């Protein structure tokens with residue numbers, strides 16, 4: 001049994017890289033946000049709006065714990081905040097668990113998130129002019145948790161395939 005967990009800030013590529021990585025490793029792929037959406041039959045934005053962030057964080061913790069307790073091999077992409085709440089980062093410590101921080105710079109995240117922020121409740125209302133500072137502060141607050149990962153991969157200005165190759169090399 002092996003669990004490979006992808007973590008990192010919103011827009012760092014967790015879902016995209018996770019899907020490709022799972023295919024290359026011939027493992028099932030799970031996306032925590034998607035599981036939360038399926039369970040609640042609501043989009044992440046609607047959960048935040050209708051039920052609030054605390055509800056989301058509790059459910060995120062519960063479902064993440066359940067997956068980590070299953071004896072199934074899997075590639076799992078977390079939400080950007082998952083390791084930073086409810087001591088979730090401690091669940092990354094077990095045997096046969098490898099966690100990978102997809103490390104993106106503030107500029108990379110700003111470029112990617114400016115065009116895709118509407119479905120991300122934490123930044124949907126943030127003005128373009130304030131976005132870079134918001135990301136910088138938020139990333140600073142979260143870095144401690146992201147740096148608990150087994151290893152990190154710099155994803156700036158890289159093709160998906162070279163990020164995958166780097167991960168596979170480090171996993172070998």
Ligand code: S3P
Nearest residue numbers: 009010011033044079080081121
């Ligand atoms: C969040 C990131 C989102 C989603 C939710 C909260 C966060 O996932 O879980 O909107 O706290 O950073 P992505 O990182 O996949 O956008």
